[in-house]
Amino acid sequence: MEFQQRSVFCGTLRKLDVGSEVTLNGWVQKRRDLGGVIFVDLRDRTGLVQVVFNPEINAEAHAIGDKVRTEYVISVKGKVVERDAETINPNIPTGEIEVQVSEIEIINQAKTPPFFIEDDIDVDEQVRLKYRYLDLRRPEMYRTMELRHKVTKLFRDYLDSRGFLEIETPMLTKSTPEGARDYLVPSRVNPGEFFALPQSPQIFKQLLMVAGYERYFQIVRCFRDEDLRADRQPEFTQVDIETSFLNMEDLLAMMEEMMAKVCKEVLNVTVETPFRRLTYAEAMERYGSDKPDLRFGMELVNIGDIAENCGFQVFSSVMKKGGQVKGINVKGCAYYSRKDVDELMKFAGRYGAKGLAWMAFKDDEIKGPIAKFFTEEEISTIKDRMQVENNDLLLFVADKPKVVADSLGALRLKFGKELGLIDESKFAFAWVVDFPLLEWDEDAKRYVALHHPFTRPRPEDVHLFDTNPGQIRAQAYDMVLNGFEIGGGSMRIYKRDVQEKMFKALGFSQEEAQEKFGFLLDAFEYGTPPHGGIAFGLDRIVMILAGRSSLRDTIAFPKTASARDIMTDAPSPVDNKQLEELSVRVVMPKKTDDK
C-alpha cells in the first residue's frame, strides 16, 4: 500500500470509542502548537476530530506532525482518549474525545488556500467560484450537495415505486422556432447544419406517450441561452414527468404525495395534503402574484367599488378607465415617516406604479393626504374590509390590473421579509390552476400560448375558441412553494379537432403548424392517448429545502451571471482547425459607437 487507509471516519468518533486504535485519513483544518504539543483538527466529509501530537507519547510522530500545515492530507494512527473536562468542546459531535497519535504519514502537502475552509465565510463569490474545489470543501457546501443527492434519489425512488420508467432523451436535438434561444451545436458530418441543446424534453416525452410508455420521468439537464438575470443558470436540471390515461386530479395527487415524501425524508417536515389550491385569477387577486408566498397574510384588498365614486379623483378616474384600486394593510406601521413612504413609493415605481396612496390609523387620527377625500362611511367600509386596527398603515395602488398586482405583490413580499412576518420553518405548498390558455401579444397582434401550443383547454371552455379565446382556461397547473414556482405542467391536447382550433387561435395556418411541429403532428395521427405532465426545477427545490439563497450554491460547478465558468475558463477560443472541421467561422460583431 502507498498509504495507511482509514479504519473509521473522523466525524463519527464518540466517547464510546475511547480506548480503541483508529486510523484516520483527512485534511488538516487547523493546527495549533500549545506548549510543545501539537493539536490538529482533522477533517473528512463526516466532520472534524482533534488529533494530538505529544512528544512525550511519540517523538517521531510529533516531529512529523510539526511539519503539517493547513489542508495537508494526512493519515494518522492512534488511540481514542477522553479529553480533560476543561478541554471538552460541546460545539462539535466529537468534542468529548481526541486521538493520541502514534503514527503519521503526510500523504500530500498543500499550498495555503485563498480562504478559510469553513461555513459563513465572507469571501467574494468570484474567488469562491475560481477555487470551487476549495469552496466545495466547506461543510455547508457538502451538506447542500448531500441534500441534493438525497432529494434526487427520493424523486427517483418515488416515481419508480409508482411505475414510472426513467427514459433518457437526446441532448443533441433539433432547433425549434418557438420558445427561448437555443444553444446550437454545429454538425461536422453535416456541414451547415446544427443541433440544438434541449430547452426541455417536451416533444420527446409526448412522443413516449404516443409510444405507449404510460409513465415516464427523467431527471435531466436543460439549456436556455437567455440573458442571465441574477439567479439563472444556462444549464439547469429538471425533474421531467409525463403520464397517459390519467386525469389531472390523479396526477396532482401523486405529485403532492411525492413532494410530501421528500420533505418528510429529507427535513422531517410533515406537509399536509392535499395542497391548497388557488385559481390563477384568485392568486392574482389576493396576492398579486401567480406564485404567492402563502407563509403569511397581508392579502391585497380590492376597494374598487369604493374608489369608483369617491372624491379622490386619481382613484375614480382609474376605475373609469377599467383599472383597479387595491390596498394592503401593513399592520402596526402607522409610525412610518413621510420619508419611509417615499421610499416605498420609489420601490412600487419599479413595478410600474405611478403613485402610492396611504392612510395611517393612529389612535383616533387618520393620517395621509388622501383621507380627506373619503366620507366617514367609506372610511368605515375600508377599515372593515381591510381589518384595520390601531397603528395600521394602508397602502393603495390605482392602476391597470397588472401594475396593481405587480407593485402591491412586491410590496407585500418586501414587508413579509422585513417585518419578519414569514415563518421560516413553514413549507407552504400550493397549486395555482386555471391559467388562461392564451395571452394576447400586443406586438404580434395575435394570441400566444401561455404554456405551450399543446396545452389542453378545460372541456367546458372549448366553445369559447369561437367567441372569446382569451377567456379559455387551460388544464395547466403550477406547483408553488414559499413564493417560488417550483414546477409546472399541463394536460395536453390529444384530439385533432381541438388541436386545430388551438392552431387557428394562434393564427397558424395548416402549413405553418406542419412546418413548426411537423413530426409531432405526424406522430399524433397514429393513436395518441390522453396525456399530461409536469416538470420541476430541481435546482430551485434544493435551494429552498437547503435554505440557501442562490441557485449557484446548489450546483457543484455553476456558471456566473455572465455564463462563464471561471474555474476552467470556459467558454474559450478554440483552434481554427476545429472550426474549419465544423464548417463555421467566427465573425466578430461590429462594435457600435455608443458603447
Next chain:
Amino acid sequence: MEFQQRSVFCGTLRKLDVGSEVTLNGWVQKRRDLGGVIFVDLRDRTGLVQVVFNPEINAEAHAIGDKVRTEYVISVKGKVVERDAETINPNIPTGEIEVQVSEIEIINQAKTPPFFIEDDIDVDEQVRLKYRYLDLRRPEMYRTMELRHKVTKLFRDYLDSRGFLEIETPMLTKSTPEGARDYLVPSRVNPGEFFALPQSPQIFKQLLMVAGYERYFQIVRCFRDEDLRADRQPEFTQVDIETSFLNMEDLLAMMEEMMAKVCKEVLNVTVETPFRRLTYAEAMERYGSDKPDLRFGMELVNIGDIAENCGFQVFSSVMKKGGQVKGINVKGCAYYSRKDVDELMKFAGRYGAKGLAWMAFKDDEIKGPIAKFFTEEEISTIKDRMQVENNDLLLFVADKPKVVADSLGALRLKFGKELGLIDESKFAFAWVVDFPLLEWDEDAKRYVALHHPFTRPRPEDVHLFDTNPGQIRAQAYDMVLNGFEIGGGSMRIYKRDVQEKMFKALGFSQEEAQEKFGFLLDAFEYGTPPHGGIAFGLDRIVMILAGRSSLRDTIAFPKTASARDIMTDAPSPVDNKQLEELSVRVVMPKKTDDK
C-alpha cells in the same frame, strides 16, 4: 371526465378475474370479425388481452367496435369471462380469458402504421427510426427500456448504499486539447468563444476528490464527435465513479459486487466474485484481445520455439525478425475444404495477416501444405501443446505480435459464434489489469498515455521512467463481459513528483503541461487525496443484459451511423439571425474533385 379511465391493465387479467367488471384503456393490436362477432386484441404496456364485441350481448358496443381499426386508442368496459376450451391461447398470459364488452369509447383514431407493432419484425431500420414512436410500441423495445430503467436504478441504489453521492457536473465545459474531437457550442455572450460538450466528466470528478467528496458517481451523458463506426453513438451514457482513500483492490471488489447485484436482480443470474483477472499481457497472449470473450476456449497457442528452427522458412524468418508464430485449434473442422480455408485467409487478411498456414489431422493423415516442413518430433510437440485430436484443424499466423493477436483473435471469435461454442446463457466477467502506462506513438515520435496523463503507475515500476518507460505498468483496469469492454478506469497520480515524471515521459515541458491542464494542476496543489475511479458504458451493458445486438436498440431516440436523428430531422439548417447572434457564420467546405 373526458374518457373512462382504466380499472386494471390489459396484460394482468387472469382466470381468477373471471366474473369481475373491468375498464381497460389501450391500443387495438388486431381486429377480426368472425361471423359477426368482433375480436380485438387490446394492448397496453403490460401486454395483450382479447376483448369481444358480440351484437347479441350489446348491439350498441358492437356497432362502435365495428369501427375500430389497428392502433385506435379505445376505452372498453365489460365482464371478464372464461374462454371456450378450444379458443384458449396458451401463448399469452391472458389466454384463458376474454372481456365481453358492454361499453366502448373511441378515445382516438389512428392511421394505419407503416409496420406491424410486434417483435422480430423485418423492417428497414431507417423506417423504424423515422417512426420511432411506433417502433417503441413493440414489446421487445418496451422490455429493453424497462430493463434499462431497472439497471440504472440498481446502479444508483447500490452506489447510494455504499456512501456515494451523485453529483451533476457541467455539460457546457471547456474544450480540451487531448482526446477525441469535441462537440462545440458557440457562446453568444462571449463572442468568438466556445463551450465543449464533455467527452467525460474526468476533470470534474477528480476535482470533486480534491474537494473531499470521497465517493462520487454520476450517470451522465457524454459526447464524442468521432467518425461513427457501425455501432457508435455521438452521445452515450456513462456510469461515472470516483473514490478517494481507497486502494485498487477495494474499488474493484466493490464494482464486482455491484455488477453481480445487477445481474442477480435483473436477470436472476448468479455471477461469481471475485472476477477472473488477467493481465493485459496474458489477455493478448492467450486470446489476442484486451477484451477477451471468456465464454469459450480455443486459446491462442504460441509455437514460436518450434517455428524458430523449423524447415518452413516463412515461420523461421518471422521469428528472426522478432515476430511471433501462434495458432488455434479449430476442433473437428479437419473437413474444411481448400475453399473454406481460402475464405478464412481472406478474413485474416482484413486484420493484416499476410497468410494463414494450416494443418488438418484426419485419421492418420496430416493435411496441409506446411506439414511437410516439420519433423515428426515437431509435429508431436505441436499436437501435444495444442491438444490435437482426430479431425482437428490447426490455423497459424506468423507476423508481428499485433497482427498475430488481431487476426487469430478475430478468427477465434468468428469460430466461437459460427461453431456454436459460446454458451449464450453465460455472463463471463473479468478484469484486465496491468495495462502499459505509455504507448509509443510512431507518428509523433513520443510516448502517449494509454489511459490518460493522470494514470498512476504501479509503485514498483516508477523507477522505469528513467530507463524504460514503455515497460511501466499502470494501475489501470478494464471490466470485460462476454468479449466487450464494459468499463475502464485507473488509480490517479496524486504525488507531484510522479506527475512530473509522467509529463516528462510524455514530452511535455512544465509550460506545456500548465497550458494543457492548468487549473487541474493548480487544484492538485491544495491537498489532493489518493484517488481513482472507473466509468462504465451503460448503453453497452444494457445491450448485453437485454440480449440485443445494437446499441441503437438500447437508446429510446438514437442517432444513425451518420449522426442524424431522422425522426426529428436533426441536425438541420438554422436561421441566419440565430448564427449572427452567436457571431459565427457557415463556411461550406470546398468540394474536392475526386468525389
